Amino acid sequence: MEVVVVVVCCLLLAKKGAAEDAAAEGGGEGAQPQPHFILIVSDDLGWNDVPWNNKAVKAPHMEALAREGVILEQSYVQPICTPTRSALLTGRYPFTIGRQHDVIRPSQPTGVNLSLTLLPEVMKDLGYSTHAVGKWHLGFCSWDYTPTERGFDTFYGYYTGSEDYFTHKRSWTLRERNKDSTTTTTRKECNDLECDTPIVSGHKTITRSFLDLRNNETPDQHQEGTYSSGLFASRVEELLARDPQVPLFLYLPFQSVHTPLQVPPEYIRQYSYIKNQNRRTKLGMVSAMDDAIGRVVTALKNTGHYNNSVIVFTTDNGGPTLEAGNNWPLRGNKTTLWEGGTRGAAFVHSPLLPNPGTSNPALIHVTDWFPTLVQMAGGVPPEGIHGVDQWSAITEAGLSQRSLMVYNIDNTTGFAAGVRMGMYKLLVGNPGPGEWTPPPEGIADHPIPDPDSIALTPDGDQVVNDRESNAIATEDEQQPDVVAEEEEESAEGNKMDYSEPHVFGEEVSRLLLEMSGRNDTQLRLYNLNSDPLEQHNVAATSTQVVKVMVTLLKSYMFEYSPADSPHNAQDANPQNFDGVWSPGWC
The missing domain is CATH 3.40.720.10 (Alkaline Phosphatase, subunit A)
Incomplete structure (x- = not known):
């Protein structure tokens, strides 16, 4: 070692x-x-x-x-x-x-x-x-x-x-306040095929x-x-x-x-x-x-x-x-x-x-x-x-x-990061839903395991069907409340296979606290040469590798720039531009 x-x-x-x-x-x-x-x-x-x-x-x-x-x-x-x-x-x-x-x-x-x-x-x-x-x-x-x-x-x-x-064409949804409503008007974008026109909380939703x-x-x-x-x-x-x-x-x-x-x-x-x-x-x-x-x-x-x-x-x-x-x-x-x-x-x-x-x-x-x-x-x-x-x-x-690669570092709504060092991959925080989803068509170069063998992996993650496997909806239509709910669900689904910082000593705990602001950050380490499917978290048996990779991840934080994610602007409404999504409003 x-x-x-x-x-x-x-x-x-x-x-x-x-x-x-x-x-x-x-x-x-x-x-x-x-x-x-x-x-x-x-x-x-x-x-x-x-x-x-x-x-x-x-x-x-x-x-x-x-x-x-x-x-x-x-x-x-x-x-x-x-x-x-x-x-x-x-x-x-x-x-x-x-x-x-x-x-x-x-x-x-x-x-x-x-x-x-x-x-x-x-x-x-x-x-x-x-x-x-x-x-x-x-x-x-x-x-x-x-x-x-x-x-x-x-x-x-x-x-x-x-x-x-x-x-x-791309849709713009306008929730207009009804005559007797006291709530405020909100706007959002949605997928053309998923929008409807209900009356919600005193609002009439109009999609164009x-x-x-x-x-x-x-x-x-x-x-x-x-x-x-x-x-x-x-x-x-x-x-x-x-x-x-x-x-x-x-x-x-x-x-x-x-x-x-x-x-x-x-x-x-x-x-x-x-x-x-x-x-x-x-x-x-x-x-x-x-x-x-x-x-x-x-x-x-x-x-x-x-x-x-x-x-x-x-x-x-x-x-x-x-x-x-x-x-x-x-x-x-x-x-x-x-x-x-x-x-x-x-x-x-x-x-x-x-x-x-x-x-x-x-x-x-x-x-x-x-x-x-x-x-x-x-x-x-x-x-x-x-x-x-x-x-x-x-x-x-x-x-x-x-030999080094950063998957991502995001400390916007919760800390989530991934870093690669040779054969090792370290995940810190919540990496998102972690299921293995079999091919819906039932044909692949490798056999699909029978239901009994895929019901539970060695780390306790369930394999689910195609309708349930992805907790994230269409990227452009995802709303903050949905994100929070999905992060909670994915944390629940992944909770059985991560290691806690205190296992690796005070230095790792301190670095993780500095990066994430949390003292209960999830840690996962995978050897992708022997485990490309990420089935076996080896963090607990590779403590020195974890320490080095946490230090490596911390070194990248000096380049970190907060996410540029401003609130939506109603001036973007294509009705302001002859019915075409257009520049000219920022």
């Missing part, structure tokens, strides 16, 4: 210089000419929602890209949407820039800090033509926060976090839908009835008609497969054998996105871009099991710090790869794509980022350029 402690302490001392060292030594000596980059992000795609992890998923284009490229076995993202996108485009941990707690809701007057340099800005300076097609979700209350002001030459897509796939689709800064009023994945593919085909000699950076964050669960019926029919209706629809959405990706690859080949291209594909977080996503056999789901919420389905595909057709176990974090792509393009990443260049690890199947 003394050897482990000495090695770990050396890692801790070297932590702050890791990014710079990796940048100097990494494999980012970009090819000539500069490669084209296609950065594809799927929304709410679970670990078990992709064909290379689940034979039931019909997505032949994605499967071919993955299996003929490099499948990334340990590619980590944030537990939820906006934090992942902010990490991807800034190269920084969200807890250092105020984006660790939640998504940016449509009526919140904020966005990714304007002092930060985004990836497209750096690529543009390197001579790239930069384009974004799809979901933004990084703030739009001011034009300054929008894509074409943050480094993108063009933008086609939507600003908010979710909307109807066919109408491209407003357009959120733009071609650059101009609303596109002419696409109603066109499914979004096909619409975005058409836009990409137009972009690829340009000169392939000009290096291209294309950011393609699909709406798919976020709620609402919508897809043309022909995509559902191929899953008719699945009894779970929502699961049929969800997998149909994956197949529709796959068709769009197939169109993009065909266009790359037809226009002369493909032979010098690098395609990076990743999800933005784990699948929401309440909404038919699935992360089997991983533990947890979207919004949680468990592997099911943070270990993302991902691959790299490129004719430039020297090792196609392989799987890679290197530890990669979403922040790493920033310096990896920049250095491949011949540039130098900005100072202060947390990502490291991983191209040599990906292409040479070598060791990862990182």
Whole structure:
């Protein structure tokens, strides 16, 4: 154990210089000419929602890209949407820039800090033509926060976090005070398919839908009835008609497969054998996105871009099991710090790869794509980022350029954090609901245990069905009272498998108290090499590792920035902007 402690302490001392060292030594000596980059992000795609992890998923284009490229076995993202996108485009941990707690809701007057340099800005300076097609979700209350002001030459897509796939509209709910009511008016956003119009506490609830689709800064009023994945593919085909000699950076964050669960019926029919209706629809959405990706690859080949291209594909977080996503056999789901919420389905595909057709176990974090792509393009990443260049690890199947990683640190409504050190993962506080949810369709590469064997895990966590497994609702619609209730429920569900601070001595208790303000913080330690499903908390038998990792976590707190989560602003009401979700109210 003394050897482990000495090695770990050396890692801790070297932590702050890791990014710079990796940048100097990494494999980012970009090819000539500069490669084209296609950065594809799927929304709410679970670990078990992709064909290379689940034979039931019909997505032949994605499967071919993955299996003929490099499948990334340990590619980590944030537990939820906006934090992942902010990490991807800034190269920084969200807890250092105020984006660790939640998504940016449509009526919140904020966005990714304007002092930060985004990836497209750096690529543009390197001579790239930069384009974004799809979901933004990084703030739009001011034009300054929008894509074409943050480094993108063009933008086609939507600003908010979710909307109807066919109408491209997002709802605004206004609770108007009745004539005889003495209560005040409140406003909230909701999903188009979940809003109703009851009379509640003297209020009449009125829901209206407003357009959120733009071609650059101009609303596109002419696409109603066109499914979004096909619409975005058409836009990409137009972009690829340009000169392939000009290096291209294309950011393609699909709406798919976020709620609402919508897809043309022909995509559902191929899953008719699945009894779970929502699961049929969800997998149909994956197949529709796959068709769009197939169109993009065909266009790359037809226009002369493909032979010098690098395609990076990743999800933005784990699948929401309440909404038919699935992360089997991983533990947890979207919004949680468990592997099911943070270990993302991902691959790299490129004719430039020297090792196609392989799987890679290197530890990669979403922040790493920033310096990896920049250095491949011949540039130098900005100072202060947390990502490291991983191209040599990906292409040479070598060791990862990182051994340390922060899952997240959030001290907004209660302390929750996760940190990785080599094979070890430490969770501090409440990591969120911790169930293992079997595939709803009943088909997987590994057998599903019989009910008796999955009723109770060694640590006392129950495996529950798909309807019960995710305590978090659609991210944009979640309200504070719901959050509090769900945190209480998840704490109850996880209470049997955590260790208490006093077991590890006064120093650990003091550090945890300084970080969290609590003296009863939950601690969990997992050896992911031997226990990738997080079934066995080994904290009690690895006290020295816990002490070192708590110290490591405390060192990151010096970079912690409080969450930027302002109250909703009624000035965001699209009725103020001719019925379109628009900037101009902050």
